[in-house]
Amino acid sequence: MVKTPDRRKASKAGSTGTTMDALVSLAKRRGFVYPGSDIYGGLANAWDYGPLGAELKNNIKRLWWERFVHRHDDIVGLDAAIIMNPKVWAASGHLSGFADQLVDCRNCKERFRADHVGADHIGTDAACPNCGKKGAFTKPRKFNLMFKTFIGPAEDEAHVAYLRPETAQGMFVDYKQVLDSTRVKLPFGMAQIGKAFRNEITPGNFIFRTREFEQMEIEYFFAPPASDAAWQEIFEQWRAEILAWIKQVGIDPARVHEVEVGDGERAHYSKRTVDFEFDFPFGQEELYGLAYRTNFDLSAHGKASNEQLTYTDPETKQSFVPHCIEPSMGLDRTLLALLVSAYRQDGERVYLALPPAVAPYKAAVFPLLRNKPELIKKARAVYEALRKDFYVMWDDRGNIGKRYYAQDEIGTPVGLTVDFDTLKDDTVTWRDRDTAGQERVKVSELAARLSKLISGASD
Ligand code: GAP
Numbered sequence: 001m002v003k004t005p006d007r008r009k010a011s012k013a014g015s016t017g018t019t020m021d022a023l024v025s026l027a028k029r030r031g032f033v034y035p036g037s038d039i040y041g042g043l044a045n046a047w048d049y050g051p052l053g054a055e056l057k058n059n060i061k062r063l064w065w066e067r068f069v070h071r072h073d074d075i076v077g078l079d080a081a082i083i084m085n086p087k088v089w090a091a092s093g094h095l096s097g098f099a100d101q102l103v104d105c106r107n108c109k110e111r112f113r114a115d116h117v118g119a120d121h122i123g124t125d126a127a128c129p130n131c132g133k134k135g136a137f138t139k140p141r142k143f144n145l146m147f148k149t150f151i152g153p154a155e156d157e158a159h160v161a162y163l164r165p166e167t168a169q170g171m172f173v174d175y176k177q178v179l180d181s182t183r184v185k186l187p188f189g190m191a192q193i194g195k196a197f198r199n200e201i202t203p204g205n206f207i208f209r210t211r212e213f214e215q216m217e218i219e220y221f222f223a224p225p226a227s228d229a230a231w232q233e234i235f236e237q238w239r240a241e242i243l244a245w246i247k248q249v250g251i252d253p254a255r256v257h258e259v260e261v262g263d264g265e266r267a268h269y270s271k272r273t274v275d276f277e278f279d280f281p282f283g284q285e286e287l288y289g290l291a292y293r294t295n296f297d298l299s300a301h302g303k304a305s306n307e308q309l310t311y312t313d314p315e316t317k318q319s320f321v322p323h324c325i326e327p328s329m330g331l332d333r334t335l336l337a338l339l340v341s342a343y344r345q346d347g348e349r350v351y352l353a354l355p356p357a358v359a360p361y362k363a364a365v366f367p368l369l370r371n372k373p374e375l376i377k378k379a380r381a382v383y384e385a386l387r388k389d390f391y392v393m394w395d396d397r398g399n400i401g402k403r404y405y406a407q408d409e410i411g412t413p414v415g416l417t418v419d420f421d422t423l424k425d426d427t428v429t430w431r432d433r434d435t436a437g438q439e440r441v442k443v444s445e446l447a448a449r450l451s452k453l454i455s456g457a458s459d
Contacts, residue, residue, distance in 0.1 A: 019281055020205070020281045020282060022343070023206070023281070023336075023339055023343060024206055026343075026350070026409065027053070027339070030052060030409060031050035032049070032050055032052045032056065033047050033050065033206070033207060034047065034048045034049075034050050035047065036048045044203065045200075045203035045204060045209075045210050046211070046212070047210060052410055053335070055360035055361075056354075057214075057331065057335060059357065059358040059359070059360070060249060060334055060335060060338070061193050061216070061331065063249060063357055064216050064249075065077065065193065067248065068191050069191050072189070074188045074189060075188065075189040075190070075220075076178060076182055076184060076188070076189075076190055076191070077190070077192065078170060078171055078178070078190050078191065079192065079193075080170025080174055080194070081170070082163055082164050082194065082195060083149070083161050083162070083164070084161075084162075084164060084169065084170065084173065086160060086161055086162060087304060087305070088169050088173055088301070089169075091300045091301050091304035091305070092169050092297060092300060092301075093268055093269070094162075098144060098145050098146055099144045099145060100113050100115075100142075100143055100145060100200075100201055101140035101142060101143070102140065102142075102143045102201045103117065103138050103140050103141075104137070104138045105128040105130060105133065105136050106136045106137070106138060107128060107131050107133040107136040108130050108133070110130040110131070112128075112129070112202055113200075113201040114137075116202055117129055117137070119137040119140065120140055124137060143201060144199075145165060145199050145200065146163070146165050146197075146198070147163040147165075147197045147198070147199050147211075148161075148162055149161050149163065163197035164195075164196055165196055165197060165198050166215060166217070166328075167192045167193070167194045167196055167215045168192075168219060168297070168326060168328070170192060171190040171192055171219040172219065172297040173301060175190075175221075175301075175309055176307060176308070176309055178190060179311065185314070186221060186311055186313075187220065187221060187222035187223070188220075189219060189220035189221065190218070190219050190221075191216075192215075192216075192217055192218075193216045193217075194214060194215065195212060195215075196213060196214070196215050197213075198211060199211060205280070206336065207332040207336050208280065208282075208332075208333060213330060213331070214330070214332060215328060215330055215331065216330075216331055216334075217326065217327070217328045218327050218328075219324050220325045220326070220327075221311075221322040221323070221324045222234055222322060222324070222325075223320065223322060223323070224295065224320050224322070224323055225323060231292055231323065234325050235272065235274075235290070235292055238325055239258070239274060239290060241327065242288055242290060242327055242329070243256075245329075246276070248355075249334060249338060249355070249358060250341060250353075250355040251278070251287075251334070251337045251338055251341050252337075252340075252341035255278055255279040255340075256277070256278055257277045257279075257284060258274050258276055258277075259275045259277050260272075260273075261273035261274065266291075267291065268296075269291070269293045269294070269297060270292060270293060270294075271292045271294050272291070273289060273290065274289070275287075275289050276289070276290070278333075278337045278340075280337070280340060281340065286333075287334070287337055288327070288328060288329045288330065288333075289326075289327075289328045290325070290326070290327050290328070291326045291328070292323075292325050292326075293323075293324045293325070293326050294324070295322060298310075298322060298324070302321060309321060310322075338358065339352070341353075342354045342411060344434075348405075349405060349436070350405075350408065350409050351409060351433055351434065352411030353411070353433070353434050354411035356413040356414075356450075356453045356454045356456075357455070359411045359412060360391070360410060360412075361391055361392060361393045361407070361410070362391055362392060362412070362413065362450055362454060363392045363393075363412065363413065363414040363416055363450060364394070364403070364412050364414075364416065365379055365382050365383040365386065365392055365393070365395070365416045365418070366379065366395055366400060366418065367379035367396050367417075367418050368400060368418060370397075374423060375418055375419070375420070375423075378418050378423060379418035382416065382443055382446070385443075385446075385447070386416075386446060386447060386450070389447055389450075389451075390447075390450055395407070403415070404431060411433070412433060413453060414431065414432065414433065414453070415429075416428045416429070416430060416431075416446065421440070422443070426442060426444070427441060428440070428441060428443060428446070430446075430449070
C-alpha cells in the first residue's frame with residue numbers, strides 16, 4: 001500500500017497559542033496568502049500566494065537550495081517535468097496503489113477520507129462531522145489521488161497522462177542522465193523543488209493540505225549497505241540535517257516531534273520512515289518525512305524501462321543498484337509552520353519574528369515627516385542605496401508609530417528612520433522589530449549591518 005499523506009488520525013491535541021483565524025486573517029490582509037479564484041467564489045482549498053507570500057516562499061526555497069545543494073559537494077540540483085511518461089507511475093506503484101479510502105455519508109451526501117472520520121472499518125457507527133448522523137457511512141472504497149489529464153487533443157485512454165504526485169520520481173528517472181553528465185560519485189544526492197498534485201479527498205486547514213503544493217525533496221544514493229548499521233548511520237545524518245534546517249529556517253524546534261512510522265503504516269517502498277510532526281494550531285500533524293526507500297525505485301524503473309540504473313564502483317568495478325534515503329519537505333507546510341512559530345502578540349502589537357534571511361523585506365526606510373522635502377530627499381537616497389543589495393520597503397504614509405507597527409506585522413526586521421539629526425550627523429534611527437529598541441547607526445554602516453543580520457540568522 002502506498003503511503004498517502006497524514007495517514008495517521010488527524011488532530012491529536014496540540015495547541016500553539018496562535019489561532020488559525022488570526023493567522024489566516026493576517027495572511028490575507030497583508031498579502032501573504034489569498035483565497036484562490038476569490039472573485040468567483042473561490043475554489044475548494046485553492047490558495048494564492050500574494051506579494052509577501054511569494055517573497056517568503058522564494059526566500060525559503062533559496063535558503064533550502066543554498067543549504068542542501070550549494071553547500072553540499074555531494075548533492076546536485078534538478079528541475080524535472082511535472083507531466084511524465086505514464087509508465088513512470090506504473091513502475092513506481094502510484095497507479096495501482098496511490099489511493100486513500102473514502103466514504104460517503106448516506107444522510108448528507110458529503111464525502112470524507114475514511115481515516116479522518118473514524119470510518120476506516122466496516123460497521124463503524126462513527127458520526128458524520130457534517131450532519132452528525134451516526135452509522136451513515138458507506139463502505140470505504142479506494143480512490144486514486146493522482147490528477148489525470150490528456151496529452152494532445154484526443155481525450156481517450158491512449159492519451160492519458162498524470163500530474164506528478166511527488167517530485168521524487170523525476171530524480172529516479174533522471175538518475176542515469178545525471179550520472180552520465182556530471183562528476184557525481186556515490187554517495188551522492190539529487191535535490192529538487194517543485195509542484196506536486198494530489199486529488200485529496202478532504203483538503204483543509206488553510207495551506208496545510210491542498211491539491212496543489214510544492215515539495216523540496218532529496219534522494220540520497222549510496223552503495224547497498226553491508227549491514228543495517230550502515231544505512232542507519234546515513235539515516236541519522238539526514239535526521240540531524242532536517243532538524244538543523246528546521247532551526248535555520250525559523251520553525252520552533254520545541255513544537256517538532258519525531259514519530260517513528262510503524263510497520264503497517266509505511267509507504268510500500270519504505271523500510272523505515274520517521275515523520276517530523278509539528279504542533280499546528282489544529283493539532284500535531286506531519287510537517288516532513290524521512291524515508292529509507294532502499295533500491296525499490298531504481299530497481300522498479302530499471303526493470304520497467306530496460307535501462308541499467310546501476311552504478312559501477314570505479315575501484316572494485318562491481319555494478320549494483322544504489323539504495324536511497326529520502327528527506328521530503330513540503331514547502332507550503334514549511335511556510336505555515338514558520339508563520340505559526342513567528343507569530344507574536346505583545347499587547348496591541350502583533351509581530352512576525354521571522355529570521356531576517358527569510359523575511360520578505362529586510363528593512364523599511366521612513367522619512368520622519370512626509371512634508372519636509374529635505375527629509376524625503378535624504379531618506380530616498382538611503383533607500384536607493386540599500387535597495388541595490390537588499391529588498392527594502394519605502395513607507396511615508398501615516399505617522400511613524402503606525403509605520404513601525406505595519407512593518408512588525410509583516411516581519412520586517414529593521415525600521416530605518418531619517419530625521420533632522422540625520423541631516424546633521426548622517427545617522428538614522430535603527431529600530432529592532434522584536435525588541436522595539438532603537439539606536440543611532442551611521443548611514444555608511446547600514447549595508448554591512450544588514451548583511452550581518454541576514455547572514456548571522458542564516459548561519
Ligand atoms: N516523496 C515522498 C512523499 O511525497 P509524503 O509524505 O506523501 O512523501 C512529503 O509527502 C511531504 O509533502 C509531506 O511531509 C508534506 O510536507 C508535503 N505534502 C504532502 N501532501 C501534501 C498536501 N496535500 N498539501 C501540502 N503539503 C503536502
